Amino acid sequence: MNNRQSHSRQPPQVCILVSCPYSGVAPLMRLFTEHPDCHVTNSLALADITGLDRSIGNSVTSHRVFSDCLASHGRWLISDIEVGDGEEWSHQAHLENVTTRPVLVVRDPIRVLKYWKENARGSAYQLIGLFKNMFQMLEQVPADANTIILYEKLISCPRREVRRICARWGMPLPDRILDDVADAWSDACKGRLRRHGHLSSLFQSEDAPPPSALCNGPLSNSEKDMIEEHLGRLYLRSWQNDAQELQKILLEKTWIGFDLDDTLHEFRRASSAATIKVLAEISAKHGVPIEALSKEYSKVLRAKTANAFSDGKTSFDYRRERFRSTLDGFALPYDEPFMTELLECYETTLVASLELKCGAVGLLSTIKNMGKKIVVITEGPQDSQERTIDALGIGGYVDFVATTNRFRVAKTDGLFGKVLAHLGISSSDVAYVGDSEQRDMVPAMAAGIFSIHLAEEKDALLTASPPRINTLRKLQYIIS
Secondary structure (H helix, E strand, C coil), X not given: CCHHHHCCCCCCEEEEEEECCCCXXXXXXXXXXCCCCEEEEECCCCCCCCCCCCCCCCCHHHCHHHHHHHHCCCCEEEEEEECCCCCCCXXXXXXXCHHHCCEEEECCHHHHHHHHHHCCCCCHHHHHHHHHHHHHHHHCCCCCCCCEEEHHHHHHCHHHHHHHHHHHHCCCCCHHHHHHHHHHHHHHHCCCCHHHHHHHHHHCCCCCCCCCCCCCCCCCHHHHHHHHHHHHHHHHHCCCHHHHHHHHHHHCCCEEEECCECCCECHHHHHHHHHHHHHHHHHHHHCCCHHHHHHHHHHHHHHHCCCCCCCCXXXXXXXXXXXXXXXXXXXCCCCXXXXXXXXXXXXXXXXXXXXXXXXXXXXXXXXXXXXXXXXXXXXXXXXXXXXXHHHHCCHHHCCEEEEHHHHCCCHHHCHHHHHHHHHCCCHHHEEEEECCHHHHHHHXXXXXXXXXXXXXXXXXECCCCCCEECCHHHHHHHHC
8 A cells, every 4th residue: 555545544634824815825825736645725615605604624524625635535635714804704713623733824914005905905904903813813723833934934935934834734745846836936036937837827826916907006104104003013023033133133233324315214205296396397487398307307317416415515506406407408598596496496395295214213212212323324415414304303313414425425435434434433333224225235234234124115034134124113123
């Protein structure tokens, strides 16, 4: 009797993957379709004729899929279950039978909400309820180190994380399947699938929105704040030792450094609003279409800022040059009163449009309460960056503002080293947070500074080098 036949007399072990909708479970489920001893189903197939009983744990043997699995000598019956909000169905029902050995696939709720918005799936309030329900499940069943699987780790290191799932279920996974699928999964994340043949179809996940999906806009800072306030600490608990290791490193630092633009505040949004207002003034005065002005201004901006801000000029000098070049591009006349009007228009609109990033004040306050010092290391004119810090209301937290303008050197040409020398500290005394890989992470790390990448449009990954976060609130929770 072969090994497969020796197990046929025992009923299949029921295993479930629990997640919130759009949490990236579909590729994982497709992986197990490659396993010869697995029978894969889903919560819809487990619903009874009324469509109300979605319990796999209560009456598993009454489901047809169980009988099919048994008849085909399957050893594992695997189902995915999307957590409800407590009104559609009771989550307790799914886990009354502890032999289901649930594995919770947890994804950063910030990222889940992004996909929800793109697919009109639900609100932040609903997501908070679903996420809390999912974690309440842990209180009902025996849990071990393999009960929670982070989606972010799963796509970063699929072999290791899939092995953890299999260990939870006592399921051997042939190396051939693991290697082939892990390679396909890795390439799927990079958009390369053709060379994997039939495996390519495994990773065309319904969990990700189609390219043509209508988007209701990016997440607002208020939405991010709400999610992080209610779920941030809960999510970070899933990182366990990784979050603790990052906290340990940060606690050893006496200085915490930050980039300013698009790290502590929404610079692109504010500058875009100010630019549009100025171009509208020019269009109204001279009748040039605003689209044409915008195209010319973008060209000027690229040319004027390539190596700017390291020559000691003020922000008003730079802006004046850009506005003049834009007007000259259309041979438009201008006098000093009109130029002054444009400068005032830009500054007023810029200040009115300033907005702090999610968690900025909380993080800065936490750092200062811990007795640490804060340095802002940023590009741009010294005068405008100091005005921005004051207008944002965070001047009281900042001990020193270092700009390319003040030190006459760009970030990529040695600014970080000059700031360390000026402050009389070593690179080991500082941790630095910035949004740009090329202009923040690369030069800061080259100077020996421990760095953290704020990448709002990516998944958080504390195990990356440098560690990656997508809100400052996460960093606040980690350090405290």
